[in-house]
Amino acid sequence: MNTIQVDILNPKAGKLLQDLADMNLIAIKDTASDSFLKVVAQLRKKAQKNPITLDEITKEVELVRAKRYAKEKK
Numbered sequence: 630m631n632t633i634q635v636d637i638l639n640p641k642a643g644k645l646l647q648d649l650a651d652m653n654l655i656a657i658k659d660t661a662s663d664s665f666l667k668v669v670a671q672l673r674k675k676a677q678k679n680p681i682t683l684d685e686i687t688k689e690v691e692l693v694r695a696k697r698y699a700k701e702k703k
Contacts, residue, residue: 634660
């Protein structure tokens, strides 16, 4: 089974999709809320409880850069 997202631009297309669902050829599920946005909201909520400092960000960036440059020199 393949899953795709379809944006309906014309109401007639919605009727066609509903007809296909009535014939049990497709299943229509309402995606009222975007799961990606839910994850982002959870991450933001978690970050508010324990905010990261600029020094912590700088240290992490420098660590990643050091690893990257070490790979390039090999």
